[in-house]
């Protein structure tokens with residue numbers, strides 16, 4: 001590979017109108033933090049073991065899982081040796097060391113340990129959390145079953161209290177009750193947090209979490225009374241062993257129920273929690289993190305697509321002139337620049353969401369549950385919105401790279417395959433949006449009754465007769481007012497339909513179900529408040545429906561979005577550089593910092609296993625015999 005930077009990219013960087021480094025410092029919260037991040041990334045780059053892994057697509061499933069375990073354990077050991085204590089340092093190291101592959105220990109650190117910490121009594125946490133943190137106990141979160149994922153109340157695994165032995169008996173009474181999908185269940189973990197229906201004194205008290213040992217701590221054999229296995233290959237998550245698990249009257253001690261909020265006493269008495277949904281806390285936390293995952297995935301795809309578009313030349317823009325950088329085509333700009341802006345919007349949304357989560361979850365831990373519905377609605381809506389928009393955007397990035405985008409060498413298919421799972425896991429997106437919709441509906445009716453609303457949804461009570469004041473400058477205030485107006489109108493429309501259904505005599509659940517399509521649209525509009533001019537132009541029908549904008553204003557917006565493309569154009573490369581993703585994080589021949597994409601693609605293709613021999617064994621085994629057979633056939637030779 002040459003050491004030169006592609007001349008087009010050099011020019012892009014030299015003509016940018018701002019200093020990308022300053023923006024990097026803004027993103028990572030200061031120059032010291034940027035420096036530290038780069039130092040850590042360099043440690044990884046110098047690490048021969050970590051650099052020895054080929055991309056996961058070159059391995060079969062067994063190899064992918066094996067490598068993922070090997071690499072992640074090495075990462076843990078290195079983190080210990082390096083003595084990194086800060087969460088940011090550890091995350092930076094982990095991301096650089098395994099940039100594409102998901103960890104078979106991800107659910108251990110991401111859900112198992114935090115849930116023990118937050119849902120266990122102080123004694124339970126004191127006993128188990130250190131074992132989890134030191135990986136003496138390896139665990140995961142096992143909730144979903146063959147028959148139910150979304151409808152948690154419909155889960156069928158039972159945990160029946162036996163006061164004689166002071167144990168719970170876990171059972172999978174039906175085929176559909178078998179746990180199915182939980183990550184890392186199949187091969188990695190020796191413990192699970194299992195969501196099961198609690199029965200005591202002959203009564204069901206709904207779903208609760210239980211700590212269950214599933215494999216021997218000595219030799220990792222599956223505990224008697226359990227059946228465990230892998231569910232097979234998936235679209236992504238190559239290194240993750242999503243599994244199935246069946247309980248056959250499997251006994252665990254009473255104290256293995258997580259009892260911070262609900263309790264079962266020795267005599268079998270049940271003590272109710274303050275709010276039954278406290279058991280769902282781990283899911284809320286992960287939904288908040290997923291917003292950040294959506295940012296990382298979309299921004300990486302955008303970096304790749306924008307850099308490649310600056311390097312790729314195709315067709316004549318000026319007749320007879322040189323071939324143009326594809327980034328100069330207005331249509332290419334319209335595909336990519338809004339995604340670049342969306343990436344930045346997602347980053348800020350993810351950070352804001354994390355702050356809100358930190359505040360409300362600490363209130364909840366102190367017993368103040370007032371803001372729980374608001375947190376739930378916000379986390380559900382943003383998780384769904386950002387993963388949907390992120391995945392659509394990544395696919396646009398892939399296609400904007402033409403044919404090369406389809407190759408794993410572009411790095412984009414893997415980003416997509418991993419993040420698209422987030423549209424389903426931790427709450428299927430439509431279902432999540434409908435949770436936010438219910439909150440909006442209830443809030444709308446409360447607003448109509450004159451009750452006060454939390455700040456984020458006060459816009460639901462604005463006067464819908466007021467028209468837009470948007471002028472040539474497309475001021476920030478006029479844009480916010482437009483989004484508020486559109487969302488408020490759409491929520492009101494859906495609520496009126498829901499009400500009209502009720503007035504026709506429908507039971508309230510039917511009245512709700514038969515208004516959910518407009519409610520989903522209204523909830524998307526609510527989440528869309530992250531956007532500006534492009535969001536209006538792309539959804540003009542919804543903004544126009546009640547004549548909120550006049551014809552002149554529509555023309556202004558259409559002109560403005562094209563003018564913004566011109567504004568972004570000289571800065572597009574600098575804006576993606578500012579994310580400061582080094583090449584080894586992007587793992588993309590197209591998104592390289594130096595822009596040497598053709599050399600990289602050509603080199604990369606040489607590592608295809610099909611190139612190990614000039615003549616593949618299938619020639620001797622199948623092609624040659626087929627040709628020999630055909631050449632002997634009279635029919636064929638007659639035709640030839």
Ligand SMILES: CCCCCCCC/C=C/CCCCCCCCCC(=O)SCCNC(=O)CCNC(=O)[C@H](O)C(C)(C)COP(=O)(O)OP(=O)(O)OC[C@H]1O[C@@H](n2cnc3c(N)ncnc32)[C@H](O)[C@@H]1OP(=O)(O)O
Nearest residue numbers: 100149150152277280293296297376415418419425426427
């Ligand atoms: C390549 C490099 C790129 C880098 C980028 C990274 C890319 C990728 C990244 C990945 C990281 C790897 C990690 C992956 C880990 C995967 C982890 C997956 C784990 C799981 O999936 S665990 C299983 C999750 N399951 C779910 O989420 C189930 C969804 N269902 C529910 O949550 C609920 O049942 C429900 C929300 C659907 C509600 O059901 P419903 O029957 O209506 O209601 P009830 O349960 O009876 O509730 C009544 C009432 O309570 C309200 N409520 C519900 N939940 C909550 C809550 N959590 N908090 C507060 N309130 C709640 C509900 O709204 C009702 O209110 P109402 O009566 O309407 O007012």
Ligand SMILES: Cc1cc2nc3c(=O)[nH]c(=O)nc-3n(C[C@H](O)[C@H](O)[C@H](O)COP(=O)(O)OP(=O)(O)OC[C@H]3O[C@@H](n4cnc5c(N)ncnc54)[C@H](O)[C@@H]3O)c2cc1C
Nearest residue numbers: 142143144148149150181182183421424425426427428430
């Ligand atoms: C990669 C991956 C990793 C996972 N990891 C884990 C894990 O670690 N632990 C774990 O426990 N689970 C895990 N899961 C399971 C995941 O949490 C569930 O698949 C998810 O919650 C969706 O539930 P479901 O499969 O039952 O979907 P379903 O609910 O069956 O969805 C099917 C369709 O029905 C619609 N639908 C369902 N209910 C409603 C409704 N009330 N209103 C309107 N439409 C509705 C949905 O919108 C969807 O279109 C994982 C899944 C994936 C893909």
